[in-house]
Amino acid sequence: MRTTFLRKAGIGAAVAATAALTLAGCAGGSAPAADSGPELSDEPVTISLTWWGGDARAEQTQAAIDAFEAEYPNITVEPQYTDWNGYWDQLATSTAAGEMPDVVQMDELYLASYGARGALYDLGGLDVDTSDIADEALATGLVDGTQYALPIGVATYSLIANADLFAQYGVDLPDDETWTWDDYADLATELTEQSGGAITGSAQIVGFDTGGLKYWVRQAGEELFDESGDVTASPETIADMWQYQLDLIAAGGLQQPAAIVESQTAGISAGAIATGKVALGSAWNTQITALADASGADLRLVKLPEPKDVHPNFYKPSMYWSVSSKSEHPAEAALLIDFLTNSETAADIIGTERGIPANDAIREYLSDSLTPTNAAAVEYLGRITAGDAPVVTPNGASGIEGILQRYTQEVLAGQTKPLDAAEAFIAELQAEIDAA
Missing domain, CATH: 3.40.190.10 (Periplasmic binding protein-like II)
Structure with a gap:
């Protein structure tokens, strides 16, 4: 021993x-x-x-x-x-x-x-x-x-690119070592345009799971929770996450709200990535097997954009x-x-x-x-550099994804403004933690 x-x-x-x-x-x-x-x-x-x-x-x-x-x-x-x-x-x-x-x-x-x-x-x-x-x-x-x-086991947050669809519509795969979120938006919009609307460039990318939320918050130099169990992400940063997607929907690069909800409801093996309705989307890197099995396509793991000298990704x-x-x-x-x-x-x-x-x-x-x-x-x-581990989800916050998804759907449907939703999301989540 x-x-x-x-x-x-x-x-x-x-x-x-x-x-x-x-x-x-x-x-x-x-x-x-x-x-x-x-x-x-x-x-x-x-x-x-x-x-x-x-x-x-x-x-x-x-x-x-x-x-x-x-x-x-x-x-x-x-x-x-x-x-x-x-x-x-x-x-x-x-x-x-x-x-x-x-x-x-x-x-x-x-x-x-x-x-x-x-x-x-x-x-x-x-x-x-x-x-x-x-x-x-x-x-x-x-x-x-x-x-x-x-x-x-460990996983890290990733983007999934359907290389078959990129090739079919004559679009190059991104250089994921240097690109930005503006580059992502341009690429997603180009894919929609090059396909003549046969596909949409991107599925919904952040806002339906804690992985994407934590990544977005960490790239801004913040954390979702602190050691005391308080929600420390700023409402402005969370609002920016939703506003980015609203802008991309308006540009045609992101699926419409109804299609996003349909994809999320369908599950990983029947969602937009698995069924070839989009060329880009987000997932944990370990989910590529289920997605590839369901789609039969050549799927590639792509790093999310990240600021210079910042490592927002993490081990889950x-x-x-x-x-x-x-x-x-x-x-x-x-x-x-x-x-x-x-x-x-x-x-x-x-x-x-x-x-x-x-x-x-x-x-x-x-x-x-x-x-x-x-x-x-x-x-x-091996390609990503993990930052410090996020604080473990505090007692009382185990329902975070349900709360997050509700506010995301409200924002994308135009029912709530991003900043109002962000403030309400933080208040509700903190109340759940405090009550526990």
């Missing part, structure tokens, strides 16, 4: 909302101190592992559990899993009863809700090797300076591993996380099913076995 502790730990649904509130009275105090130093037992030990996902993930995870148990025969792992919505209901119930599973698959939206209330173990006192995880990725698991979660964890603060066997729980994170045996089984591995060495180990689109996603990770 490794003797190095978590070496970087010192770096700086309505049901889910109910779960966040419930935690305040059920966590039973703060998590164990980082220097408690739990040790592995020589006796038979049983720990539990819970996750959300479908049948394919369940089969792969069970195979990885089998491999872990073969290597550590005194440890038995009891698996639990369900779908996304049922998962958070189940986790809230077990946490309230003081029976949270030992190892928990965690999401960024709910990490602060569980971590800040003492439901999760401080990983700084557990034996997990993080030396192959970048500081900027590891920091995505911090809540108030404590490492409550270890990222499993696909999900995390966390340990329950109520675990009676935290050393064994940590050993399982270490195995799933660092073992080539586990990597051979799981591959990229939980995202492009946050572990650089495992990502390199898998490089020769990646599909072309996964390889493109990895290559894109």
Whole structure:
């Protein structure tokens, strides 16, 4: 067993909302101190592992559990899993009863809700090797300076370009190392014009997910949240995001509001990019596989415009591993996380099913076995420079995307002016955080 502790730990649904509130009275105090130093037992030990996902993930995870148990025969792992919505209901119930599973698959939206209330173990006192995880990725698991979660996979925000449509209408792909948002608008408008209106240059690019919002805010030198959980993005910056899109709609380079809503409602595999209605759009880099499979087109990952010497992009964890603060066997729980994170045996089984591995060495180990689109996603990770990790979504803000989408639709439909919507969005989001 490794003797190095978590070496970087010192770096700086309505049901889910109910779960966040419930935690305040059920966590039973703060998590164990980082220097408690739990040790592995020589006796038979049983720990539990819970996750959300479908049948394919369940089969792969069970195979990885089998491999872990073969290597550590005194440890038995009891698996639990369900779908996304049922998962958070189940986790809230077990946490309230003081029976949270030992190892928990965690999401960024709910990490602060569980971590800040003492439901999760401080990983700084557990034996997990993080030396192959970048500081900027590891920091995505911090809540108030404590490492409550270890990222499993990472993604970064990107643009998707349909190279087939660019070629069909005689338009060159952009130089994404030097271009600006003005260049993007010109290119999107040119694509619409060159196609004679057969396609629209761009799908909606920012305003429907927190990734695009955070990118836009960070490029202005701001952050969406601060360490205290306050919304710190200025209304002027958010209004600029919406005004940019209104101007692009007027110029013909961006889809009309009704088409934008239709695309968002259709989902990633039936939206405007996947169906070839646009030549440009935004997505997480890891979504290129689903988009390429659905479209059958030659899709390319393109960097978003960014100001000189500013790095607004960031690592988004696909999900995390966390340990329950109520675990009676935290050393064994940590050993399982270490195995799933660092073992080539586990990597051979799981591959990229939980995202492009946050572990650089495992990502390199898998490089020769990646599909072309996964390889493109990895290559894109290598091309961007990630800035500091954003503050984890504060407790109470897990519904941010629903709020954001509502105001975006109002602005694009001409029902609300950008600055008024920005001020209302910030006030509503802050009220949700304060109420929690």
